[in-house]
Amino acid sequence: MADIKRFLARRALTFIPTLIGVTFLAYIIAFAIPANPAQAWAGGIKANPEVVARIIKEYHLNDPWYVQYYYFMKGILTNSIIDPRWGYPVMTYMLSRFPITFQLTLFALFFLIVLGIPLGIVSALKKDSWIDALVRTWALVGVSVPIFWLGYIFIYVFFYQLGWINIAGIPYPKVHITGVPIIDAMLSGEWNIVWENIKRFILPGFTLGFAGIGVIARLVRNSFLEAINSDYIYFARMRGLKYRRIMTHALRNALVPVVTVLGLQFGGLLGGAPITETVFSIPGMGRAMVDAIFSMDFPLLIAGTFLVAIIYVITNLIVDILYAVIDPRVRF
Amino acid sequence: MSSPQFREPLIEVKDLYVYFYTYAGVVKAIEDMTFTIYKGEKFCMVGETGCGKSVTSRALANIVPSPGRIVKGKVIYYRDGKPINILELSEEQLREIRGKEIAYIVQDPSSALDPLYTIGYQIVETMIDHYTVKDWKEGYKRAVELLREVLMPDPEQRIKNYPHELSGGQRQRAVISIGLSNMPRLLIADEPTSSLDVTVQAQLLELLRRLVREHGLTLFLITHDMGVVAEMCDRVAVLYAGNIVELAPVDEIFKNPKHPYTMGLLRAVPNPQADIEKLEPIPGTIPNLIYPPPGCRFHPRCPFARDVCKREKPPLVEVGPGHYVRCWLHAE
Ligand SMILES: Nc1ncnc2c1ncn2[C@@H]1O[C@H](COP(=O)(O)OP(=O)(O)OP(=O)(O)O)[C@@H](O)[C@H]1O
Ligand code: SF4
Ligand SMILES: [Mg+2]
Numbered sequence: 123m124a125d126i127k128r129f130l131a132r133r134a135l136t137f138i139p140t141l142i143g144v145t146f147l148a149y150i151i152a153f154a155i156p157a158n159p160a161q162a163w164a165g166g167i168k169a170n171p172e173v174v175a176r177i178i179k180e181y182h183l184n185d186p187w188y189v190q191y192y193y194f195m196k197g198i199l200t201n202s203i204i205d206p207r208w209g210y211p212v213m214t215y216m217l218s219r220f221p222i223t224f225q226l227t228l229f230a231l232f233f234l235i236v237l238g239i240p241l242g243i244v245s246a247l248k249k250d251s252w253i254d255a256l257v258r259t260w261a262l263v264g265v266s267v268p269i270f271w272l273g274y275i276f277i278y279v280f281f282y283q284l285g286w287i288n289i290a291g292i293p294y295p296k297v298h299i300t301g302v303p304i305i306d307a308m309l310s311g312e313w314n315i316v317w318e319n320i321k322r323f324i325l326p327g328f329t330l331g332f333a334g335i336g337v338i339a340r341l342v343r344n345s346f347l348e349a350i351n352s353d354y355i356y357f358a359r360m361r362g363l364k365y366r367r368i369m370t371h372a373l374r375n376a377l378v379p380v381v382t383v384l385g386l387q388f389g390g391l392l393g394g395a396p397i398t399e400t401v402f403s404i405p406g407m408g409r410a411m412v413d414a415i416f417s418m419d420f421p422l423l424i425a426g427t428f429l430v431a432i433i434y435v436i437t438n439l440i441v442d443i444l445y446a447v448i449d450p451r452v453r454f
Numbered sequence: 455m456s457s458p459q460f461r462e463p464l465i466e467v468k469d470l471y472v473y474f475y476t477y478a479g480v481v482k483a484i485e486d487m488t489f490t491i492y493k494g495e496k497f498c499m500v501g502e503t504g505c506g507k508s509v510t511s512r513a514l515a516n517i518v519p520s521p522g523r524i525v526k527g528k529v530i531y532y533r534d535g536k537p538i539n540i541l542e543l544s545e546e547q548l549r550e551i552r553g554k555e556i557a558y559i560v561q562d563p564s565s566a567l568d569p570l571y572t573i574g575y576q577i578v579e580t581m582i583d584h585y586t587v588k589d590w591k592e593g594y595k596r597a598v599e600l601l602r603e604v605l606m607p608d609p610e611q612r613i614k615n616y617p618h619e620l621s622g623g624q625r626q627r628a629v630i631s632i633g634l635s636n637m638p639r640l641l642i643a644d645e646p647t648s649s650l651d652v653t654v655q656a657q658l659l660e661l662l663r664r665l666v667r668e669h670g671l672t673l674f675l676i677t678h679d680m681g682v683v684a685e686m687c688d689r690v691a692v693l694y695a696g697n698i699v700e701l702a703p704v705d706e707i708f709k710n711p712k713h714p715y716t717m718g719l720l721r722a723v724p725n726p727q728a729d730i731e732k733l734e735p736i737p738g739t740i741p742n743l744i745y746p747p748p749g750c751r752f753h754p755r756c757p758f759a760r761d762v763c764k765r766e767k768p769p770l771v772e773v774g775p776g777h778y779v780r781c782w783l784h785a786e
Contacts, residue, residue, distance in 0.1 A: 354568040
């Protein structure tokens, strides 16, 4: 236990440079855009020059970039940066949208796990069968098909043609515990809201997870095959262990690398969220970031980037801990 | 001469052929293999690397690794005097025999143990799946006793260790415990000490000898070390390129070797009985078993090779009581 505390402390220290790096890059990119944000925020060409001057002063827009960055990060950390368009603190605004994105990512992750892992196992057990071919194709198609295209195809089929799903609004439960609608609905037992959320998120979740499912299935297939052909499984058969137990040994070993990749995929899913949310009009963080780009609202954009980076880093930490839990060879 | 004290057969191998179907071609790993292991004896098999010792031993419980197949032959196992044709059993019947009646100690203990489970767990599951202990609790007690029996230091602690936390010698002891856990009738030890240093080797061999004596097991020991043969065995079969070339009681082999290959082997190792100091490697290389040499497989390396040796395969003939040789020099 002392080990794990030291490990967490050490990892937390490595967060700092990562977060600085990510926000810094985002800042430089936003800064490099050759446009006058102050004018845009103040209302465009017809903006009142006084307002523009106030904005320039408040956001330090005439200072050198490193001074701007300093004030900006300070503002983010103390949550005192006010969004120029909405007048909310940017972090508050982004955080309020986070639960929706989180819910979307959970749906995608759910598909990654419940489809990706079994498909991988079946294609390993039935090597070179049609399932194996399907998984191989899926992995290839998944990474080559753009999310928005897939999203529109699904909307066309399941919304316009079949009418099975919703693509408007978010069904909120009456209570607010975690802020994530489906979790709160489950906690308060509002099962119709749970169902509505499923109908609302199942397709975007699948779309977002589509590429990952193929990747995970392929990975599970390969690592399961490797496990099955290992010496310890052969020895397990020589010892006359039962089939079920042998499979458990193989599966547990096969899942060790999968946990890592699932963690990385989670980060990738967050990255894919802006497009999915836009296509399915889900009011999450990703959607807010896309909007922010269009309106040159870079304080909001960088706040979003900062949050995504934090989530990514935390996910990695969880993966590292899980990794040590399932693989005794890994030490903190 | 023919070890008259052991007359009741435990397992008979008759005219066995094992081929490996690889991309490069059909590897004729074992051909025309016939021998009997008697109850209570210590039977040895020696030969160079790749000559088919492990494959032969795997065939005894019909667990030849893929792409290997037993293409011909019989393996008869005697349970309470009743013959059982191993090659005709169902997978489940085989499972019940493997690890319980015919148990293996494998060549490489580091890869034979599942890295994700403690060695205690792996010993106990071997007993649980054969119903030789009532439950896990009793199993762990038994595991501690077993580890103590194989002279594992501090067995109560060791059962909680993962394989990577043990030394090579300790891992091999764990594997030996697994082999002994169900008190098998036939214990197959495939070079149980080849990966260990000399002192541990001697200790483990002494241990095996004691266990066989105390528990009335039958031992099938595989080695490439004539010194081990001299120390451990009652009878020995010398393998060359998938054929038994000589089979005799151990004293007979050392005093009166008949086959040119056996003679070479005895010169190639420090002979504990004949005190030969100089080591002479047998000239030539191990033959390719996809295109084995025609006639006697040893003829390209044999100093006595004659015309007939290149054309026709010599039969295995009895040249003295229980002393068999496969060589034209001794086939009248
Ligand atoms: N998985 C496999 N695929 C193809 N050929 C194999 C395979 N396993 C064994 N063989 C063939 O069978 C022959 C006998 O192998 P085996 O493992 O029985 O040798 P061995 O006598 O145990 O050698 P060693 O002393 O190195 O353990 C080898 O020459 C090899 O060509
Ligand atoms: S049969 Fe011929 S080649 Fe083979 S070992 Fe005997 S003498 Fe040598
Ligand atoms: Mg071997």
